[in-house]
Amino acid sequence: MRTITIKPTAITHNLNQVKKRAPHSKVLAMVKSNAYGHGVAAVLPALTQADGIGVATLIEALEARQLGWNKTIGLVEGAFTADEWQQAIDHEVSCVIHHVPQLEWALDNVPPAASATRVVWLKYNTGMNRLGFNAEGVIAAAKHLHAAGYQLILTTHFANADDITHPLNAVQIQRFKDMLATLKETVSNDVKGSLCNSAGVVNFSEHHYDWVRPGIILYGSAPVIDKSAQELDLQPAMSFSAQIIALQTVSANDAIGYSSRWIAQKDTETALVSIGYGDGYPRVVSEDAYVSVIDNTNNRSYPCAVLGRVAMDMIVIDVSAVPDNTSLLDSKVILWGDAPHVDEVAAHAHTISYELLCRLSMRPKRVQA
Amino acid sequence: MRTITIKPTAITHNLNQVKKRAPHSKVLAMVKSNAYGHGVAAVLPALTQADGIGVATLIEALEARQLGWNKTIGLVEGAFTADEWQQAIDHEVSCVIHHVPQLEWALDNVPPAASATRVVWLKYNTGMNRLGFNAEGVIAAAKHLHAAGYQLILTTHFANADDITHPLNAVQIQRFKDMLATLKETVSNDVKGSLCNSAGVVNFSEHHYDWVRPGIILYGSAPVIDKSAQELDLQPAMSFSAQIIALQTVSANDAIGYSSRWIAQKDTETALVSIGYGDGYPRVVSEDAYVSVIDNTNNRSYPCAVLGRVAMDMIVIDVSAVPDNTSLLDSKVILWGDAPHVDEVAAHAHTISYELLCRLSMRPKRVQA
Structure with missing residues (x-):
C-alpha cells in the first residue's frame, strides 16, 4: 500500500x-x-x-x-x-x-x-x-x-x-x-x-x-548545505513507503522500462514496486538512487537501486543483494524516511527535499505513527 | 487565486x-x-x-x-x-x-x-x-x-x-x-x-x-516526440493559473530569489506571482520557461519569462514587455493551458507533461470550465 x-x-x-x-x-x-x-x-x-x-x-x-x-x-x-x-x-x-x-x-x-x-x-x-x-x-x-x-x-x-x-x-x-x-x-x-x-x-x-x-x-531535513540532518540531530517527520508487487529475473542485455534506459549487464533479480511519479516519487533520478526493502521474514533493511525510468505507477529495483529475494512479494519498501533520507532522494533527483515533500499526490494513504 | x-x-x-x-x-x-x-x-x-x-x-x-x-x-x-x-x-x-x-x-x-x-x-x-x-x-x-x-x-x-x-x-x-x-x-x-x-x-x-x-x-498532451499536441488536433484539458500579487522594479546587477541565480542585466519590471512548487509548478525550469500574463484591461495575453529559482509559494516574472505593466496587480497568470502548453513547460523542466499533471498538490482550487 x-x-x-x-x-x-x-x-x-x-x-x-x-x-x-x-x-x-x-x-x-x-x-x-x-x-x-x-x-x-x-x-x-x-x-x-x-x-x-x-x-x-x-x-x-x-x-x-x-x-x-x-x-x-x-x-x-x-x-x-x-x-x-x-x-x-x-x-x-x-x-x-x-x-x-x-x-x-x-x-x-x-x-x-x-x-x-x-x-x-x-x-x-x-x-x-x-x-x-x-x-x-x-x-x-x-x-x-x-x-x-x-x-x-x-x-x-x-x-x-x-x-x-x-x-x-x-x-x-x-x-x-x-x-x-x-x-x-x-x-x-x-x-x-x-x-x-x-x-x-x-x-x-x-x-x-x-x-x-x-x-x-x-x-527533519537539513536546511544548510554543509551539515546533514543527522549531524543537526533532526528526525525525519515523514516515511514514504510502498510494497513489492512482483519479482522477475531480467536477462543480461535486456533493457528495463521506458526509453529502454537501463540495460542489464548480467542476469538480475528485480522487483516491481507499487510507486511512481503519480504518487510523488520523482520521475528522473540518478543511477545512485535507491530504496530500502524491508525483508518480511527478518525485518532487516536492504538498500536496492532504482533501475531505469520511474513510471507513473511503478518502479523496478535491483534485489540481487537481498539474501532471500525469492520471497519478497508484498514486502515493504521505503522510498524515503530513515534511509534513504529525503535529502538523499532530493540529491538523486537534482532538487531539494522541500519540493519532494510538497509535490506528493493525493493517491498515497496517509497515516500517523 | x-x-x-x-x-x-x-x-x-x-x-x-x-x-x-x-x-x-x-x-x-x-x-x-x-x-x-x-x-x-x-x-x-x-x-x-x-x-x-x-x-x-x-x-x-x-x-x-x-x-x-x-x-x-x-x-x-x-x-x-x-x-x-x-x-x-x-x-x-x-x-x-x-x-x-x-x-x-x-x-x-x-x-x-x-x-x-x-x-x-x-x-x-x-x-x-x-x-x-x-x-x-x-x-x-x-x-x-x-x-x-x-x-x-x-x-x-x-x-x-x-x-x-x-x-x-x-x-x-x-x-x-x-x-x-x-x-x-x-x-x-x-x-x-x-x-x-x-x-x-x-x-x-x-x-x-x-x-x-x-x-x-x-x-491533450502529445504522446509522441515528433508531433505536437496542436499537430495532432488535441485540446489541453487543464488550465493552471494564479495571479500577480506585487510589482517591483529590480535594479541592474541585483539578483532575484534563492541562490541569487538570476541577475538583472538592466533595470527590469518584475511581477510576483502566487504560485510555486508547493502548488506543483516545477522548482527547476530552464531560462526559456515562461508564463502568460492576461492583462485585465484588454484581456490580451503576454508571454513573460520566469526569473530565477521557483520558490514554494511564489515566482518572479519579467513583465517589461507588457505595455501597461504598472496596472497588472491581481492579473491572471497562466502557468500552463493553451499557452504555454503543458508539454512546453515539461520541456523547460526536463521531464514530460505526465509528471507535471500528476504531481499537482492539493493547494490550488479546482474548478470546471
Whole structure:
C-alpha cells in the first residue's frame, strides 16, 4: 500500500532543536503548503509549543483556525486584495506588508486595538529582490503604520542562508540590523525584528532577534548545505513507503522500462514496486538512487537501486543483494524516511527535499505513527 | 487565486480523436493517478463514450464504481494480494494477470460466469521487462485460465512507442502478433488483443487490435516526440493559473530569489506571482520557461519569462514587455493551458507533461470550465 506516515513526535523533537538553538526568540513555525506536504491537521498538534505558525495563503490561515489553532498566524505574503485584508481582520491573522497596496489597505481599514491583525510584519527587501520595500519605503511605511496604531515586526528573508560562505548573507544581516536600529530610533523602540528562516537559525545564531521562522528544519531535513540532518540531530517527520508487487529475473542485455534506459549487464533479480511519479516519487533520478526493502521474514533493511525510468505507477529495483529475494512479494519498501533520507532522494533527483515533500499526490494513504 | 481548471469538453474531443484513429477498437481510457492529476470525478462524465477505464490500484477502481462508472474497469497491474482479487470480483473489476501469484489467485477463486472479472488481461513481456510472463509462461497461463472459464485479452506494453524510429517497437509488435496467433490457434480463437497506449494509437495504426488504451492523449498532451499536441488536433484539458500579487522594479546587477541565480542585466519590471512548487509548478525550469500574463484591461495575453529559482509559494516574472505593466496587480497568470502548453513547460523542466499533471498538490482550487 502506498503510504505516507507522519511522525508528530519527530516534529516536536525538531521544534525543540530550534528552541535550543534560538532560546531567546519566539518561534513562528512554517506550515505553508499543507505543512510542507505533511498535512497541516497532522502537524499542528505537534507544534503546541510554537508561538505561532506561518502560512502562505489566507485559505491556509482559515484552515488552521478551523483546526483550532488559536495563537499567532502569520500570513507571509500578506493579503492579496483589500477583501482578504478584511478577512484577515475577521480571523485575527497577522499579515506581512510588503508593498504599497497592502499598506493602503491597512491604513484604510485599521483593526480593533486588541486584534492580532494590529501586529504587522513589515517586509524589508535586503537582497532577495522578491518582495519587500526598499529602505526609504520601509521607513515611510513604518511611520504610517505606527501612527495608525500598528505594532511592527521588521522582517526580511535570506537568499543564501543555506550557504554560510555566501557574501550576500553579511550584506543582508547588516542592512537588517541598521534598519531595525533606525526604526527603533525614529519610529518606536517597540519595533521587533525577525530575520532567520531554518538556515538562519542554524548558521546565524548571533542574529536570531525576536522571532525565528523555521520551516524545513521542523520536518527533519537539513536546511544548510554543509551539515546533514543527522549531524543537526533532526528526525525525519515523514516515511514514504510502498510494497513489492512482483519479482522477475531480467536477462543480461535486456533493457528495463521506458526509453529502454537501463540495460542489464548480467542476469538480475528485480522487483516491481507499487510507486511512481503519480504518487510523488520523482520521475528522473540518478543511477545512485535507491530504496530500502524491508525483508518480511527478518525485518532487516536492504538498500536496492532504482533501475531505469520511474513510471507513473511503478518502479523496478535491483534485489540481487537481498539474501532471500525469492520471497519478497508484498514486502515493504521505503522510498524515503530513515534511509534513504529525503535529502538523499532530493540529491538523486537534482532538487531539494522541500519540493519532494510538497509535490506528493493525493493517491498515497496517509497515516500517523 | 491558484486554480486548476478542467475542461471536460476537451477530454471528450480528445477521446473522439482516438476513436477516429482507432475506429475498429474498443477504448480503455486511462484514468489512473486521479486521471493524470485532472481529478477522476471531473473526468469520468467526459468519457461516457469510452468502452472502459483503466486504473492502477484497487482503491482507484472502487472510487470509480462509487462515482457511478458501470462499464469495464481494467486494473492494469492487477490485484496485489489474494484479498484484492476477491475485492476485484466483488466490484466486477477486470484484472491484468502478469505473474504466477495472480494466476494462482485467479485459478483458486473463479468468479461467477457473468462477472466482468471473468475477463482477464494476460500480460506478455515483449521487451519492457517490467511486468508480464515470458512466452512459455503466457501460453501456460492462457491454457489454465481458458480451462477455468476465463475470457482472455492478450496485452503488452510498449517501451518506446513515443519514438517511431526505435528498433524495439518492431520487435515488440512482432512478438505480440505471433503470440496472439499462437493463443488463437492453441487456446481459443476468442482470445482478444490489446497492444497500443496513446503513442501506439498515433504511431502504429496497423496494430490497434481489439482494445486500445489511451492515456495522456485524452488530456491533450502529445504522446509522441515528433508531433505536437496542436499537430495532432488535441485540446489541453487543464488550465493552471494564479495571479500577480506585487510589482517591483529590480535594479541592474541585483539578483532575484534563492541562490541569487538570476541577475538583472538592466533595470527590469518584475511581477510576483502566487504560485510555486508547493502548488506543483516545477522548482527547476530552464531560462526559456515562461508564463502568460492576461492583462485585465484588454484581456490580451503576454508571454513573460520566469526569473530565477521557483520558490514554494511564489515566482518572479519579467513583465517589461507588457505595455501597461504598472496596472497588472491581481492579473491572471497562466502557468500552463493553451499557452504555454503543458508539454512546453515539461520541456523547460526536463521531464514530460505526465509528471507535471500528476504531481499537482492539493493547494490550488479546482474548478470546471
